[in-house]
Amino acid sequence: MSSPVRPNDQALRGPAAGIEVRWRSSRHARRLLTLALAGVFVATLARRPEFAGLAAPALLLLAAGQGPGRLARVVVKVRPSAGRVFEGEVVAVDVAADLGSRAADFAVRWTLHPGREVDPVGATAADGRTARFTVTPQHWGRRELGTLDVVLRDRWRLTEGHATVTLPRVDCYPAPAQQRTVVVLRRLANRLGEHPARTAGEGIEFAGVREYVPGDRQRSINWPASTRRGRLQVNTFAAERSQDVVLIADATSDVGEPGSSALDLALRGVAAAARAYTEARDRVGVVTYQWGAASWLAPGLGRRQVYRIIDSMLASDTGWARGASVYRLPRAALPPGALVVAFSPLLNQRFVETLRELRERGFTMLVVDVLNAEPPNRPRVADRLARRIWRMEQDAIRFSLRELGIPVVPWDGEQPLDLPLAGYTRRPLAAPGTRR
């Protein structure tokens, strides 16, 4: 018999629900009744008393097993360990049946039926008034954890009460990819942050040495340099600034294997980038582009912003246009001078036009190409030709973006995002129209 970890009764403080119980005789009772009726019938028909004796044990069991009255409703408390999880994380669901004063009269059996894209971890059946089941959502989205069948059995297991509990829904976030380094703009907004700017300021990164002027701090005097030059020299430091980062998730195309499709990679990439930039004290926002419209979240600071960004993307997962057009996004959604990082398979021509438009508006941009699928390779000449033309079109799109000054880096979703972005994280990214 399965025996998952017994949860602490005190921990079950979730909402209680009274569920109607449907009672019926058990298969065991039906089999005993069959034996009894067959024995009595044959005894009567053949007038052989030993067959009445054959029916006796079954009849006696059925008569003696008539226990106390049935419960009309059972109160089931369900409490998941988390309401929001990342893909692959484990959610524990504690369940408890409150039978009141009748607890000793009935045995409880739980059977878990996991929902779609939700895998059980360990046993899916348990006995006892309390039980704990563990499941893991395999794919991002708003996931129903499943249903739970509750079976109440009397002491002699002659009657069974059945009830079904719908388990709560959890928000499953895409598992963020790995990203530690960030792309930094060459021109940073005049706002305190952690990125060293080109201007002198009160940061901690050494910028150079200059001659002392009245008003300089005495503690910044560079005594070795002063001794060499014969005049007082002071150290200068780079100012530390932050930047606005707008992440664009292209939700117009979802091609590739389920679980590693272009949309999966885009969402995981956005989650990783949001985490990396917020840890660098940058203000991060998101624009989810779908079918010519977009939903957006204004840039913000802090770890909570990462969850807001993912929530915003999941809320946009309706498969149809909602929200404002990209061309009409307010300044709050796309602050001037922001770094724009787009995650897209570049299959939608309108999205590519949108990128060009944003570039012409002066945004510094970077595109992470998440296309990891191709049309099927078929032997027909026309199919091969079409595949070749498709490839050439894709190459042309990427080439045209690079010509406009929009770097396009491919990412397969398995390697850390730091690798494709390495060429742009080593030095500040120049804004359009500026020379390096």
Added chain:
Amino acid sequence: MSRSGDSQPSQAAVRGAAVLLGVVSVVWAAVPLVHKGLATFALLVAICGVVAGALRLALADVPLPENSFLLPTPLRAWIRFIEILRLLPWEEGAVIAIVWLEVQHPAPPWHTALLGAVLVAYLLAVHLAESGASAGALRPQARVLAIGAGLLALGAAAGMLPAPGPGAASALLRLVAAIALIAAAGLVLPSML
């Protein structure tokens, strides 16, 4: 439905016991073979019932997918087979067929009483195997089972008593007396337990 590893040996033993008891009851009721009153058909039904019941117990842990629309044909056939195994009342059919086989024989009453004991044990073993309960779950029923065994013996003894007189009325009288005794026990004893 998955089960923990510790209880698997005992579960296998209970399932094996259920199968063995089913086979014993079929053999006990069928030997010697008779060819009257649909006995051959009853034997076939009994064998099918016991075998299908054994298969149902053996495949009880096999999970079934929620949707089988996109599965290949052999897999869908396998799923359909398991669904039929779990749906039909195989043991009930086997019990009726075994009782019918027994009534075809001019067997002595103790033979029928022993068959009754084996059949009750078979049904209890099937119940334990499918519910996953241990044999200790039957402990509260031990007294009832003991009384049932007593009534079984009483029924056999009533069958072995010589008839007070020739004719059908005498046999009917013995039958009515046995049924009345069992019914009285069934009504009175549960309240005493």
